[in-house]
Structures are given as C-alpha cells and as structure tokens.
Amino acid sequence: MSAGQKSKVRIRKGDIVRVISGSGALSGQQGKVLKVMPCENKIIIEGINYVYKHIRRSQENPKGGRIQREAPVHVSNVMFVCPSCQKPSRLRMETDAVSGKRIRVCKKCDKPA
Ligand SMILES: [Zn+2]
Incomplete structure (x- = not known):
C-alpha cells in the first residue's frame, strides 16, 4: 500500500466479488468473500486463488501431505x-x-x- 492511501475496504464477508487483475488465471473469476482482513486490505474468496499448504504428520493427519487453501487477494x-x-x-x-x-x-x- 502506498503512503497516504487510506484503507477503504467496503467489501464485506458474504459479498460476491470478481477478480479484475492480478495473475492471469485468476482474472475474471468470481466468488463469495469468506473473510475480510481490513488491516492488510486483503480478502479471501471462496474457491479462488488456491494454494497448496503442506501439513506435517500429526495424530489427525497421520500421513501428512498437502491441502488446498484459498490465499488472500488484495482488494485492489x-x-x-x-x-x-x-x-x-x-x-x-x-x-x-x-x-x-x-x-x-x-x-x-x-x-x-
Ligand atoms: Zn447494482
């Protein structure tokens, strides 16, 4: 975020948003907002911007492995x-x-x- 720019997140949880820029594959995709992070000006959109997250082996996850999770997208x-x-x-x-x-x-x- 550039200096002097005020946070103006008007997007709320449950809204439908469309990705208008950013990395190519994401552009034009649409989804529901799952979470808003006002401090970072980022949101998490359902089903969009999946990243793989690696999990360590644990009792719940004896095999470990990786899961898909939505990564935050900047509101701009x-x-x-x-x-x-x-x-x-x-x-x-x-x-x-x-x-x-x-x-x-x-x-x-x-x-x-
Ligand atoms: Zn309208």
Missing part, C-alpha cells in the same frame, strides 16, 4: 459484484433516510447493496 484486485444488477460496480456510502444508518449503494443501479 477485485471488484464488488452488485446483487441487484449483477454487474461489477463501485459502491458509495449513503445515509439511509429512514434508519439513519450508513448504507452501501451501487453506483450503477443506485440500489442498496
């Missing part, structure tokens, strides 16, 4: 996919007139996301 490499218009879009924050709560609004279709 993904775009939020709006549940209303199904398009990758940006979000803006608005104050809901009724509840007074801060809500996320899709910049493409103006619906709350």
Whole structure:
C-alpha cells in the first residue's frame, strides 16, 4: 500500500466479488468473500486463488501431505459484484433516510447493496 492511501475496504464477508487483475488465471473469476482482513486490505474468496499448504504428520493427519487453501487477494484486485444488477460496480456510502444508518449503494443501479 502506498503512503497516504487510506484503507477503504467496503467489501464485506458474504459479498460476491470478481477478480479484475492480478495473475492471469485468476482474472475474471468470481466468488463469495469468506473473510475480510481490513488491516492488510486483503480478502479471501471462496474457491479462488488456491494454494497448496503442506501439513506435517500429526495424530489427525497421520500421513501428512498437502491441502488446498484459498490465499488472500488484495482488494485492489477485485471488484464488488452488485446483487441487484449483477454487474461489477463501485459502491458509495449513503445515509439511509429512514434508519439513519450508513448504507452501501451501487453506483450503477443506485440500489442498496
Ligand atoms: Zn447494482
């Protein structure tokens, strides 16, 4: 993260995101956010960016071996996919007139996301 850049992670757990850049194979893939790591500006997306993790032999895993796990993706490499218009879009924050709560609004279709 470059100096002066403020963390603006508006993506939340459960959102659908699309990978827009990064390593070739990942680009264009879409999935559900499993975890958000705001400090690092990274997220983990279900089924995307698998890496192999080696496990030592243990009682639960007498054979050891390796498992597949999702590796974190930087938020700048993904775009939020709006549940209303199904398009990758940006979000803006608005104050809901009724509840007074801060809500996320899709910049493409103006619906709350
Ligand atoms: Zn939308």
